[in-house]
Amino acid sequence: MDRFVDGNSVSYVPPGKLQSYLTQELIKETPEEHVRQRVIRSLVEEYGYDLSQIRVNFKLAVGGKRLPVDIAVFHDGKPPLQENIYIIVETKRPEIKSTDKESGIDQLGSYVSSAMNCEFALWTNGLEKLCFQKIESKTKGQKYEPKPVIDIPIHGKTIEEYEKPDFTQLRPATELKSVFKRINDYIYGRQGMREDQAFHELLKLIFCKVYDERSDEIHFYVTNKEIGSDMGAMSVKKRIDELFDSVRKQYQYIFKNDPKILLNPRVLAYVVGQLQNYYLLRTDADVKGDAYEELVGKNLRGSLGEYFTPRNICRLAVRILLAMHTKQQIQDAKIIDPACGTGGFLISVIDTMRQYYYDREIAKDPSHERAMQIVDDEIRMYCARCLYGIDFNEVLVQAAQMNEVIHGNGSSNLFSVDSLKAPGEWPIDVAEKVKLGSFDMLMTNPPFGENIIIDDRHLLSQYDLAHVWKENDDGILERTDDIKSRMPPQLLFIERSVQLLKPNGKLAIVLPDSVLSNPGLKYVRHWILTHTKVIASIDLAKEAFEPSTGTKTSLLILERKNETEMALEKKGGKLPDYDVFMAIAGKVGKNSRGDSIFKRTPEGEMIEIEKETYIVKIVDRSKVREKLVTKEPILDDDLPHIGDEFVEWWNRKGRK
Structure with missing residues (x-):
């Protein structure tokens, strides 16, 4: 239910429900639905597709049956019919793996073959993300097959144009936590490194990516052809190694003990492919902060009492x-x-x-x-x-x-x-x-x-507070010459x-x-x-x-x-x-437990408020910024209000 509070549209979402990003209707909350809603948001805010192009649970005719597709994206300007599907997306809950026999990527093959004009497919459980392009099959008796690709194309670009990104294609991320986790886990699993070593290699590559975003030409990329072969992966490694050499020269004080990137070519190519289309410097500070805090916290937290300060504090x-x-x-x-x-x-x-x-x-x-x-x-x-x-x-x-x-x-x-x-x-x-x-x-x-x-006496001797203090005859505390x-x-x-x-x-x-x-x-x-x-x-x-x-x-x-x-x-x-x-x-x-808590009504309904954001779309090969209004839950946090109260108090009394 929507109401207006202080001129803003406020929604109240009952327990066990989510508000659909696509329709704004209330839907059942499930782990899989959370994944699907994040993907729809990404399709609109990161890839630039219009809400009118997207349908959920679209019934697809497959071998005499009508099966629901989690997300269908249709060709521009075409009605939502099976022959007009451009991208098919399957979303699963996080514990379902891509190799699962019934719910994994094999399920996509029959879906893509049944939609004659479908060109791409995406499978994700929120952590794993696998993308495919439909190509003619060389296998006898099979007309089409999915070919792994780095990513699905953004709106307004063909896969060929998408091969090597240019600055018009880079897009701010709406969510990076799962991206960083996916990469960190991949490095840890495929490179045979400890988690902290994997984390350090990822930081080097994030640094290279940001450095590249400030250059005149993009070097931080991998093509679909390169990622599919050892020779291609070697080309990527050579390109990124040269980029890291430039980074080290400019930031010697950071990388004085890091002469090179330690990842093997195949792993390096994968990481580059996962990051290449994002514009990290233009990504919202909270999105970067959430992801970086989680990544760093997982790998470095608390060994010497250095508990990281929450961003709201x-x-x-x-x-x-x-x-x-x-x-x-x-x-x-x-x-x-x-x-x-x-x-x-x-x-x-x-x-x-x-x-x-x-x-x-x-x-x-x-x-x-x-x-x-x-x-x-x-x-x-x-x-x-x-x-x-x-x-x-x-x-x-x-x-x-x-x-x-x-x-x-x-x-x-x-x-x-x-x-x-x-x-x-x-x-x-x-x-x-x-x-x-x-x-x-x-x-x-x-x-x-x-x-x-x-307990270093020399260090302690320079501090008043490291000395022994005693009350004098008047009951006033005084510092003595004795050191604790x-x-x-x-x-x-x-x-x-x-x-x-x-x-x-x-x-x-x-x-x-x-x-x-x-x-x-x-x-x-x-x-x-x-x-x-x-x-x-x-x-x-x-x-x-x-x-x-x-x-x-x-x-x-x-x-x-x-x-x-x-x-x-x-x-x-x-x-x-x-x-x-x-x-x-x-x-x-x-x-x-560290889980976010959001504001709710006395009846337990989650309160969501309108939030304006801007997305970038490709129109006639040029970037266009477009305003988008979404609904976001409100953290149940007293600190922003305390900040308001302090500013009011300081302006009224504190400055005197």
Whole structure:
């Protein structure tokens, strides 16, 4: 049922139902139906076919029977009749394999033969994806047979034109999770590598793909002829090896220990074929973020307490910090994450700035392509000028560098170094760029956990919070000269983060709730209140970091005090009173298993709202952007509302 709320069309989907992408009607929810709906969306938004060309459960006459085809795509301008079918698609639930005797790809053969003008077929279970072209059979007694091809053609292109992609054919992806998983699993299974090695090889190729998208001519491709032979696969390997050599020359700081791509020619050709038609640089940030987060998380999560920060928390932190600055200040503000992991906070900054630059350029001139080109240049300059990240884990830093490149940055200000060490012990190139007291904003989620402890006495000696604190006769906490033998890193990161900021610089930090409530950590809270002003404290739901860790956390927003403020407070003998923004996020868009949770009515109906997007179609051999309105479920997440409330509070009271 559709209703209008605040001018938007809102749908309510009962439990056990889905809203059809094709008809907007309610249909039964099943694992196979989820796969079919994703494929229909892909056919429209990625391949450019019109909804009017698509039918589901189309009855096909096969050997005296009428069998339902999961999806039929018809030739342009033709009525939905069997003789007008152009593409047949079979969708299965994920546990059905392509080799299954009854439901696998063999089923497609009889379907394709029965539709005389059908030219292509696609079989998928949401993970596997197999594409075929119908050709005349050389087998006696068989008229047609399916020939494996890399992909079905996009709307407006023939298979011959589709052989070597040009930039008009590249399309933004609507979903990349299953693509990356399919490739990662293929490398792992066919190359005989460990999963982490397979992941690393995939990252190299993603890097090559993005690099190629910035060139004048496409080199990241494989033709159907090449993928079908050893000689052809060798040609692909030679082409991609040359491309990777160019990548290594430009990004020596990322690939200094990676002289070559390690995949064999056949596996490499497969991976290239799976990625070649996407335009990663033009793909929505959330689509890339979902896929990259899943890929990285599966391979690198949690060995040293580095539980990756969910993107909704990153967005909230970035929104709050940017809201406290003018647009001009944001343009030149230096921002750092001293425990950057795979770069979640930094990517949120890039996404926010990309939208700002895009809106600015569209207001000047409505040309989308012109705006995107300017935005790409602006983002690269902004990141080189303003954005920095540090992490102790070299593998995570490389993943962050690649993450930034996928999102349009050159990633030159990301360093693998222990940010808790004294700056004098950092490499010279890092010490020259990252100086204490030089950053306007900082956002971080430092590693925490029972198994990670800092016990280096030399390192501990430089921190106030690593010393023993005692109350004097007046009951005031004071630092002694005694140094503790061991410390959890999150406490040291509080102090290092404040040290990195300029006076009156702003900080967003995720901390375990024990820091805010444990009686034994009273001295830490005293240090925070002495050296910073608490702007906001946001209590995060226990599910925020589950299932990686069950540690309850809060997001603290702090402002470093300047020397004058601290001197006056010390002279006065007490801390001043001031307002603090406080909020509780009871819901964070997911449950304890990490599954997304969407908003529902009291009766259990899922709430969906209209979302405008743009798709690219090929019309008369030229790209045309077309607006498309779809329905999307709404995450049951309090964080966006908390962001709204903070901005309103800050504009009303916080700036004073």
